[in-house]
Amino acid sequence: MKLKGAQILLKMLEEEGVDTIFGYPGGAVIDIYDALMDSKNIRHILPRHEQGGIHAADAYARASGKVGVCLVTSGPGATNTVTGIATAYMDSIPVVIFTGQVPTPLIGNDAFQEVDIVGITRPCTKHNYLVKDVKNLAYKIKEAFHIARSGRPGPVLMDLPKDMINSTARFNPPGEVNIKSYKPTYQPNIKQVQKVVRLIEKAKMPVIFSGGGVNLSRAHEELTLLARKTRIPVTSSLMGLGGFPGTDPLWLGMLGMHGTYRANMAISECDLMIAVGVRFDDRVTGKIDEFAPNAKIVQIDIDPTSIQKNVPVSVPVVGDCKLTIETLNKFIDEIDCGKLAEKHEPWLSRIEEWKKKAPLSYVQKDRIKPQFVIEKLYELTEGNAIITTEVGQNQMWAAQYYHFKHPGQFISSGGLGTMGFGLPAAIGAKAACPDRTVVDIAGDGSIQMNIQELATAVQYKLPVKVAVLNNNYLGMVRQWQELFYNRRYSFTHFQHQPDFIKLADAYGAVGLRADKPEEVETVLKQALSIDKPVVMDFVIEPEESVYPMVPAGAPINKMLLV
Amino acid sequence: MEEKKQLLSILVDNEPGVLSRISGLFSGRGYNIESLSVAETVDPDISRITMVTSGSPPILEQIKKQLNKLINVIKVIDLTGQEYVKREMALIKVKAKPEHRAEILRITDIFRGQVVDVGQEHFMIKVTGDTSKINAILNLLKPFGIREIAKTGCIALPRG
Numbered sequence: 086m087k088l089k090g091a092q093i094l095l096k097m098l099e100e101e102g103v104d105t106i107f108g109y110p111g112g113a114v115i116d117i118y119d120a121l122m123d124s125k126n127i128r129h130i131l132p133r134h135e136q137g138g139i140h141a142a143d144a145y146a147r148a149s150g151k152v153g154v155c156l157v158t159s160g161p162g163a164t165n166t167v168t169g170i171a172t173a174y175m176d177s178i179p180v181v182i183f184t185g186q187v188p189t190p191l192i193g194n195d196a197f198q199e200v201d202i203v204g205i206t207r208p209c210t211k212h213n214y215l216v217k218d219v220k221n222l223a224y225k226i227k228e229a230f231h232i233a234r235s236g237r238p239g240p241v242l243m244d245l246p247k248d249m250i251n252s253t254a255r256f257n258p259p260g261e262v263n264i265k266s267y268k269p270t271y272q273p274n275i276k277q278v279q280k281v282v283r284l285i286e287k288a289k290m291p292v293i294f295s296g297g298g299v300n301l302s303r304a305h306e307e308l309t310l311l312a313r314k315t316r317i318p319v320t321s322s323l324m325g326l327g328g329f330p331g332t333d334p335l336w337l338g339m340l341g342m343h344g345t346y347r348a349n350m351a352i353s354e355c356d357l358m359i360a361v362g363v364r365f366d367d368r369v370t371g372k373i374d375e376f377a378p379n380a381k382i383v384q385i386d387i388d389p390t391s392i393q394k395n396v397p398v399s400v401p402v403v404g405d406c407k408l409t410i411e412t413l414n415k416f417i418d419e420i421d422c423g424k425l426a427e428k429h430e431p432w433l434s435r436i437e438e439w440k441k442k443a444p445l446s447y448v449q450k451d452r453i454k455p456q457f458v459i460e461k462l463y464e465l466t467e468g469n470a471i472i473t474t475e476v477g478q479n480q481m482w483a484a485q486y487y488h489f490k491h492p493g494q495f496i497s498s499g500g501l502g503t504m505g506f507g508l509p510a511a512i513g514a515k516a517a518c519p520d521r522t523v524v525d526i527a528g529d530g531s532i533q534m535n536i537q538e539l540a541t542a543v544q545y546k547l548p549v550k551v552a553v554l555n556n557n558y559l560g561m562v563r564q565w566q567e568l569f570y571n572r573r574y575s576f577t578h579f580q581h582q583p584d585f586i587k588l589a590d591a592y593g594a595v596g597l598r599a600d601k602p603e604e605v606e607t608v609l610k611q612a613l614s615i616d617k618p619v620v621m622d623f624v625i626e627p628e629e630s631v632y633p634m635v636p637a638g639a640p641i642n643k644m645l646l647v
Numbered sequence: 648m649e650e651k652k653q654l655l656s657i658l659v660d661n662e663p664g665v666l667s668r669i670s671g672l673f674s675g676r677g678y679n680i681e682s683l684s685v686a687e688t689v690d691p692d693i694s695r696i697t698m699v700t701s702g703s704p705p706i707l708e709q710i711k712k713q714l715n716k717l718i719n720v721i722k723v724i725d726l727t728g729q730e731y732v733k734r735e736m737a738l739i740k741v742k743a744k745p746e747h748r749a750e751i752l753r754i755t756d757i758f759r760g761q762v763v764d765v766g767q768e769h770f771m772i773k774v775t776g777d778t779s780k781i782n783a784i785l786n787l788l789k790p791f792g793i794r795e796i797a798k799t800g801c802i803a804l805p806r807g
Contacts, residue, residue, distance in 0.1 A: 203664065204664075204667070207664070207667065207668055207671050208671055208672075208675045211718075212718045215663075215664075232718060264718065265721060266660065266718060266719065266720055266721040266722075267718050388716070389712050389715070389716075390709065390712040390713055390716050393705075393708075394709060
């Protein structure tokens with residue numbers, strides 16, 4: 086059967102199990118959009134900016150565990166997705182981005198709406214393609230999905246010239262993908278895993294440090310089992326939140342620049358660190374040559390380039406997090422866990438002292454404190470909401486005060502730190518999980534970067550909630566200017582902000598405001614009960630800062646606590 | 648930490664953009680390429696890139712890992728420390744006044760080079776060998792006046 090390229094594309098999406106795509110039409114993809122009208126099995130969500138589309142596809146992937154799909158036109162449509170592609174790349178999220186391209190004879194001729202998107206995204210995609218021959222299209226699409234979701238996941242871009250999309254080829258469902266140069270290692274080396282067990286038997290002050298890899302691998306159950314069997318406390322990076330229950334007594338809180346006191350102290354004093362699915366990013370390590378000076382480090386990761394990139398590793402284990410911890414647990418079953426529990430008791434008591442000495446805290450009087458908003462939200466949602474965030478102080482308070490239970494529950498731009506991520510991400514997450522409450526925690530700066538997506542939420546009846554922590558500042562930068570630049574607030578004060586209630590209303594959403602602490606609970610309850618998108622404007626203490634803080638260049642045990 | 652050199656032989660898919668991917672990897676991460684040479688192998692789908700890089704030992708390790716991570720890279724062979732044969736070629740246009748011609752030809756002979764072009768005022772000499780041999784002949788020819796040089800990167804294969 087001969088099909089047009091556009092039809093082959095849609096058929097292949099269905100073959101790959103795609104039921105939702107986020108896209109924005111244009112000249113180069115108008116043929117694909119025409120074919121889309123006849124598609125019965127693919128739901129298409131139209132954002133109001135291509136950046137909204139790519140962030141939504143990214144969050145769809147984070148929430149569902151499937152590959153997110155985004156479709157945009159050539160030229161500016163494609164370049165508008167670059168920030169979102171880099172966001173997905175830094176956090177290793179499986180997304181496939183289809184960009185329209187000018188017809189092949191015009192490529193390289195400065196045609197209308199032409200950009201070398203393959204060249205532009207080479208450094209921020211896991212892989213990318215320009216498909217010139219429609220005969221290759223089906224196989225290349227299968228290959229693209231395979232690359233996006235396998236090994237260490239990542240964004241893959243496919244550039245589709247308009248004439249290729251309009252030419253025909255016989256469609257044969259492609260066979261197995263076989264890339265001779267790409268064979269990720271999933272099964273860990275047994276000898277290496279056994280070494281880890283020996284180290285656990287000897288250590289007196291062990292810590293488990295989990296990260297994004299645990300969430301991507303959905304290894305949370307295996308990790309929880311390991312920690313509880315061995316009585317080893319657990320901390321995680323921002324990207325690892327949700328990999329271990331945030332209410333478990335063994336949970337230390339997040340570590341790093343804005344991590345908890347006890348997590349940073351435990352990592353600094355430990356003699357064994359079992360690092361699973363982490364990359365030892367600078368937000369976590371602080372001054373790297375003073376990071377965990379007494380620890381033997383075990384690093385489990387599917388990507389060999391992450392291992393020993395930043396810190397010396399005693400036992401490297403290349404493998405998938407879920408499979409590796411499963412294997413580790415089998416060996417742990419053969420040793421005396423009672424002895425481990427006994428051995429670790431003094432360490433756990435010490436950690437308890439640190440918790441008592443400097444717990445996360447704030448004092449609320451007559452201005453609303455942002456931490457209080459998050460705590461109330463946690464309480465009213467019973468810890469079951471999917472939380473997306475923007476970037477900065479709002480992101481850090483969300484990470485500190487909401488306690489997560491499972492992977493895909495905390496959706497935040499960690500690696501790139503993209504303001505404007507949260508609202509389209511909430512839309513993508515809600516599209517993936519329609520039965521869950523989805524809340525975007527935002528600042529008054531970030532929320533305006535993709536505010537136009539409120540229209541998308543209203544059009545598709547995706548009742549996401551936006552909690553704007555409104556202090557009229559670019560909060561995190563203001564905090565740095567307060568602490569390190571003598572309070573010289575250079576261009577971090579938003580002298581004019583819109584009325585968020587009127588803005589929500591204009592988009593067809595609901596706007597609510599709380600000025601006083603007593604109003605917070607009422608506003609949250611109301612927002613959560615309305616079956617429409619809601620924007621909540623929380624007027625918070627303007628110069629509240631995020632603590633603890635590890636100043637840039639300091640070791641993580643030297644935190645500012647107030 | 649001490650800077651060391653590393654000689655890599657990299658087999659890659661023979662596809663447009665692969666060289667760009669590799670050079671982009673190096674420039675993006677601030678790694679050093681001292682020299683690079685690339686061409687097809689007997690298999691038309693596979694090309695070989697011979698590259699000399701430099702850096703501290705942990706960086707050299709990262710370079711190999713990052714190269715292996717690229718989808719289009721089939722194999723990375725580290726020739727440093729192995730038995731290998733390495734060659735470079737240079738074309739040297741040297742000023743040749745009548746009174747110097749005999750001396751220049753004698754030097755060329757000693758280095759088993761060949762004269763590939765002759766003019767009223769110059770010779771063009773082709774010479775192959777490893778980097779130190781090329782540098783040695785350049786040093787000897789400098790006093791006569793070198794007008795232009797074109798050098799290839801080095802190519803190498805393991806012995807055995």
